[in-house]
């Protein structure tokens with residue numbers, strides 16, 4: 270199997286995950302509203318998603334994307350590590366490349382740790398019904414808002430969720446622009462614009478997701 | 489000027505190497521880096537010690553023979569410069585300069601600072617040429633090529649095959665080299681008849697030689713003496729995906 274195939278899989282799944290993050294952040298911004306409005310909006314929105322067949326199909330594509338992305342990224346990283354058995358005694362990488370670009374594997378592992386904990390906190394409880402059962406709100410919707418509220422009143426979870434958005438930001442900053450190159454986008458001026466878009470995108474995602482737990486905590 | 493050169497010494501391809509330090513006095517700032525190594529070798533000859541093996545040919549930045557890793561950078565501290573075009577004025581009196589060969593499994597060390605870069609030749613053999621009748625040169629204006637296309641092709645053709653891209657890449661990827669060679673020919677009408685075959689076979693060889701894949705760190709384009717742009721790699725990817733889909 271060629272390296273081009275593997276890179277195309279990582280890039281395509283990565284881009285799909287990038288789009289997902291935009292939708293996910295937009296929905297989660299509801300949590301920033303005052304509690305009286307946020308609770309019913311958030312709960313009815315999440316119920317709508319759970320009951321939609323289309324969203325459920327997209328959900329399975331999403332799980333598959335995460336798995337493929339991680340598996341192929343791991344294969345790529347492993348193979349690339351084997352290309353240099355003796356490393357340099359002195360190597361000033363920071364003078365010719367960004368730290369994020371040199372550490373995509375490490376950043377990815379941190380993101381994976383986040384994803385696993387995050388899925389255990391929400392997905393496992395709400396969708397799989399593992400752990401403490403989730404109550405209903407006054408409108409009769411499953412009270413997902415309360416789940417987030419409780420979680421983000423635990424300082425350790427707040428710190429975990431907020432701090433791990435930093436590696437996510439770095440991963441996205443390098444990942445977004447790289448994915449386009451992997452898939453053959455080579456217009457020079459376009460690539461310069463893309464680099465700026467990646468920076469803005471990564472910053473919005475990291476700050477956006479990172480700030481929500483803090484704001485909920487102080488609510 | 490006096491510096492300490494900490495140099496990788498390795499007797500042969502299969503022997504174990506190690507660093508050795510040499511106090512090197514009598515250098516001047518206007519010496520090129522290779523002249524400084526020549527100077528060190530003269531001292532070693534007088535002392536009856538084995539000279540440091542390193543490669544060069546043109547000493548004017550065009551042949552690509554002279555690459556070594558100097559103080560943690562391919563071709564030394566500057567961007568876009570070959571080792572032969574580096575001068576001792578880039579260092580200070582009393583500095584310690586760490587000099588290593590290119591390190592990549594696809595570039596086995598032959599001796600000291602010399603590596604075997606014939607993997608590049610084998611990539612070229614898979615299509616880094618056009619199949620054309622030899623004989624008298626054809627009339628120059630028979631095939632019209634726009635200025636933008638010829639400039640783009642020339643920019644890619646500027647690659648001198650020094651191997652700095654591989655040396656500096658965290659994945660020891662030869663993507664910059666291979667993409668430059670592919671785009672140079674595939675963007676011209678002369679290269680078009682064999683375009684798909686070229687991209688598929690040259691990239692296949694690149695993988696067989698044990699080079700890694702590209703993570704777009706961009707280190708290669710910074711170290712490249714010919715300033716080959718990393719957009720060439722993206723273009724190679726586009727050509728590869730197109731060739732795969734169409735053939």
Ligand code: HEM
Pocket residue numbers: 276279280282283284286287290338339342343345346373374375376377378379380381382384440441443444445447448449451452702703
């Ligand atoms: C929200 C989740 C994630 C998103 C949006 C994302 C996005 C991306 C994108 C767009 C790329 C660029 C692909 C390319 O270079 O062509 C990438 C690369 C990469 N990702 Fe992720 N990723 C995510 C999670 C992960 C996880 C969980 C891991 C691993 C445990 C991971 C490991 C990697 C690695 C190692 C690369 C670089 C591969 C290389 O060396 O070229 N990513 N990611």
Ligand code: FES
Pocket residue numbers: 543544545546547548549550551552553554555570571572573
């Ligand atoms: S010796 Fe020819 S490029 Fe340096």
